Amino acid sequence: MAATRTRRTERRENPLSRERIVEAAIELLDAAGEGGLTFRALAERLATGPGAIYWHVTGKDELLHAATDAVVAAAVPPAPAGTAPRDAVRAVALGVFDAIDAHPWVGAQLARSAMDAPILRIFERLGRQVQALGVPRAVRFTAASALLNYVVGVAGQNAANARAVEAGTDRTEFLTRMAAAWTELDPEEYPFVREVAGDLPHHDDRVEFLAGIDLILTGIAPRERPADPPSA
Amino acid sequence: MAATRTRRTERRENPLSRERIVEAAIELLDAAGEGGLTFRALAERLATGPGAIYWHVTGKDELLHAATDAVVAAAVPPAPAGTAPRDAVRAVALGVFDAIDAHPWVGAQLARSAMDAPILRIFERLGRQVQALGVPRAVRFTAASALLNYVVGVAGQNAANARAVEAGTDRTEFLTRMAAAWTELDPEEYPFVREVAGDLPHHDDRVEFLAGIDLILTGIAPRERPADPPSA
DNA sequence: TCACCGTCTGGAATACCGTTCCATTACACG
DNA sequence: CGTGTAATGGAACGGTATTCCAGACGGTGA
Numbered sequence: 001m002a003a004t005r006t007r008r009t010e011r012r013e014n015p016l017s018r019e020r021i022v023e024a025a026i027e028l029l030d031a032a033g034e035g036g037l038t039f040r041a042l043a044e045r046l047a048t049g050p051g052a053i054y055w056h057v058t059g060k061d062e063l064l065h066a067a068t069d070a071v072v073a074a075a076v077p078p079a080p081a082g083t084a085p086r087d088a089v090r091a092v093a094l095g096v097f098d099a100i101d102a103h104p105w106v107g108a109q110l111a112r113s114a115m116d117a118p119i120l121r122i123f124e125r126l127g128r129q130v131q132a133l134g135v136p137r138a139v140r141f142t143a144a145s146a147l148l149n150y151v152v153g154v155a156g157q158n159a160a161n162a163r164a165v166e167a168g169t170d171r172t173e174f175l176t177r178m179a180a181a182w183t184e185l186d187p188e189e190y191p192f193v194r195e196v197a198g199d200l201p202h203h204d205d206r207v208e209f210l211a212g213i214d215l216i217l218t219g220i221a222p223r224e225r226p227a228d229p230p231s232a
Numbered sequence: 233m234a235a236t237r238t239r240r241t242e243r244r245e246n247p248l249s250r251e252r253i254v255e256a257a258i259e260l261l262d263a264a265g266e267g268g269l270t271f272r273a274l275a276e277r278l279a280t281g282p283g284a285i286y287w288h289v290t291g292k293d294e295l296l297h298a299a300t301d302a303v304v305a306a307a308v309p310p311a312p313a314g315t316a317p318r319d320a321v322r323a324v325a326l327g328v329f330d331a332i333d334a335h336p337w338v339g340a341q342l343a344r345s346a347m348d349a350p351i352l353r354i355f356e357r358l359g360r361q362v363q364a365l366g367v368p369r370a371v372r373f374t375a376a377s378a379l380l381n382y383v384v385g386v387a388g389q390n391a392a393n394a395r396a397v398e399a400g401t402d403r404t405e406f407l408t409r410m411a412a413a414w415t416e417l418d419p420e421e422y423p424f425v426r427e428v429a430g431d432l433p434h435h436d437d438r439v440e441f442l443a444g445i446d447l448i449l450t451g452i453a454p455r456e457r458p459a460d461p462p463s464a
Numbered sequence: 465t466c467a468c469c470g471t472c473t474g475g476a477a478t479a480c481c482g483t484t485c486c487a488t489t490a491c492a493c494g
Numbered sequence: 495c496g497t498g499t500a501a502t503g504g505a506a507c508g509g510t511a512t513t514c515c516a517g518a519c520g521g522t523g524a
Contacts, residue, residue: 016501039482049503051484056501060482111343111385114392115410120417120425127424139443141428141435146444150378153343153385160346178347185352192359193352196373203373211371212378219451248472271511281474283513288472292511 018056022066034105068109072118075099076125085132092125093213100155104162111156123148133221143220154209175201250288254298266337300341304350307331308357317364324357325445332387336394343388355380365453375452386441407433
């Protein structure tokens with residue numbers, strides 16, 4: 001395979017390519033939700049048949065994987081040098097959070113994917129900052145995993161919530177109705193849920209998410225601590 | 233076809249019921265994994281047709297929901313009185329963890345479900361112990377949510393791992409291969425992942441999970457007060 | 465005792481999905 | 495200029511959830 005020769009002659013005006021397919025898949029997912037990605041719909045949008053897509057992509061799994069990776073890669077840019085580790089962790093987490101907010105299907109995908117490319121990306125960013133926090137080598141994996149698991153947990157929850165709200169129109173109305181349902185639970189069995197039901201309608205998912213991150217950060221390194229261990 | 237008279241007098245002996253259907257669904261899911269639950273397979277196992285099942289259950293969603301709820305309810309029993317809050321939180325979390333270990337599909341389901349019955353069950357148990365820890369009313373929701381999100385995050389990860397290992401036979405062999413793949417990543421882009429790759433093969437998911445719980449617990453209510461406590 | 469009717473059954477039919485197959489194109493190269 | 499091949503796209507194939515409907519069972523009133 002000699003390189004650089006293949007000058008894309010316009011066989012079609014818009015030649016099919018993996019990149020273009022992934023792009024169309026993302027648009028489809030954004031527009032119609034998780035169930036909106038269909039090889040037939042994708043073929044129609046690309047003005048082709050389903051068979052042609054399979055020449056560029058092995059199947060739906062890879063396509064979803066690639067779409068998720070594209071969004072995550074754009075959402076988690078390299079941390080700017082000179083940022084405090086805590087702030088850098090918050091920045092990474094918020095990047096993922098906002099990406100999921102914009103593309104709920106990414107949340108569902110992250111929550112159900114193993115340690116593959118998109119998740120590894122997040123894990124790496126979080127882990128670097130854990131290291132910068134001065135966490136000893138032996139527990140870095142644990143600390144970074146805790147952060148990662150929390151983030152993907154929220155990812156799944158947000159995706160599920162987005163799916164649930166899709167039916168109801170308004171978000172606060174949805175939360176109010178859910179709070180009402182919570183207060184109607186059995187007081188014997190669900191005292192706590194009933195107690196916090198009132199917090200539901202007016203709580204901000206984003207700050208709640210950040211508060212959870214800070215909780216874990218506090219557990220990892222109780223207070224601001226120099227990056228260098230004092231044993232030098 | 234067969235003797236028309238003694239056709240299906242079993243109607244009384246083995247009457248179809250929601251309970252029996254859910255039970256069969258759980259067996260099917262345990263045996264054949266997440267994709268093993270099929271209305272056809274279910275009908276065959278129950279010696280009936282797909283149509284009959286729909287008389288007792290509205291659809292697959294409700295069936296999966298009911299199956300998950302049954303497993304979670306059995307896995308998270310009421311905490312025995314007199315347990316220290318921290319230990320009670322660990323017990324709840326471990327209950328969920330072990331249930332997912334035994335039924336990986338539950339993990340996938342929890343990770344993608346919103347605040348419905350199964351999740352609420354876990355949230356309630358965690359929240360009660362958060363309250364018992366002496367966490368102020370205003371931040372109880374946040375603390376309990378952090379624990380919950382972490383737990384469901386791990387749930388999703390474990391389900392994904394179980395799915396991935398299904399192909400390869402051995403678990404440690406799988407982890408070793410993954411660690412090898414990690415060390416072959418670009419050193420510029422993945423320094424942290426490469427660094428911790430060695431921890432992968434011999435790490436215990438269960439203790440790692442508990443360590444994460446303890447991290448969050450420390451963030452929620454530090455056990456020993458640090459030397460400088462300028463908390464307002 | 466018998467006709468009846470609501471509960472419950474199960475097999476066939478529908479609509480849609482991912483995927484595969486394959487005849488056909490249109491260009492790059494000999 | 496002919497031809498091999500990368501690329502295409504439409505038509506199947508086998509699977510899925512779900513719906514439909516023709517019945518069978520079993521209690522009930524006459």
